Amino acid sequence: MARSKLGRPSAARKALLRDLVTQLILHEQVETTLPKAKNAARLADEMITLAKRGDLHARRQVAAFVRPLQTDPEDPKSKDAVQKLFDIIAPRYADRNGGYTRVLKKGPRRGDGAEMAILEFVD
Numbered sequence: 001m002a003r004s005k006l007g008r009p010s011a012a013r014k015a016l017l018r019d020l021v022t023q024l025i026l027h028e029q030v031e032t033t034l035p036k037a038k039n040a041a042r043l044a045d046e047m048i049t050l051a052k053r054g055d056l057h058a059r060r061q062v063a064a065f066v067r068p069l070q071t072d073p074e075d076p077k078s079k080d081a082v083q084k085l086f087d088i089i090a091p092r093y094a095d096r097n098g099g100y101t102r103v104l105k106k107g108p109r110r111g112d113g114a115e116m117a118i119l120e121f122v123d
Contacts, residue, residue: 003042004035017043020119022067024101025081025089029120034105037117041101044119048100051090059086089121096122 006013020040024030025047032040047066050058059082066081079087093100099122106116 003039006035006039018065018067021047021065022069022081024119024121025066025085026069028089029118031106031116031118033109034103034115034117037103037119041103041119044101045098047085048090048093049098051085052094054086054090062086092121 006016008016016036017040020030020032020036021044024040024044030037030040043065047062050062062085063082066085068080068082070080102120102122104118104120106118108114109116
């Protein structure tokens with residue numbers, strides 16, 4: 001399946017999508033442009049599917065993709081993105097077979113008219 005290039009070279013595109021998926025895991029909702037949201041939703045679904053497996057290999061695959069950011073760096077009890085994905089988000093979707101994210105259209109951005117969207121986890 002062909003995906004859009006988002007007007008970036010492959011390394012920059014991969015970094016952008018990694019950051020979007022990481023922020024989605026940490027905040028459970030991200031506002032971005034529609035093409036970025038559609039690409040990130042597919043990758044986020046893959047990460048949740050890996051996290052549902054729960055084994056060491058899956059954890060290492062997720063850790064290789066997701067950035068090691070914490071929800072609140074000042075809080076010593078704060079979870080990093082990989083830990084939150086495996087401990088909180090994946091068990092939430094234990095009995096669901098895919099479709100963990102949704103993309104809601106928000107309308108055009110004021111400055112350049114780009115179609116905006118909200119990417120979030122399904123309840």
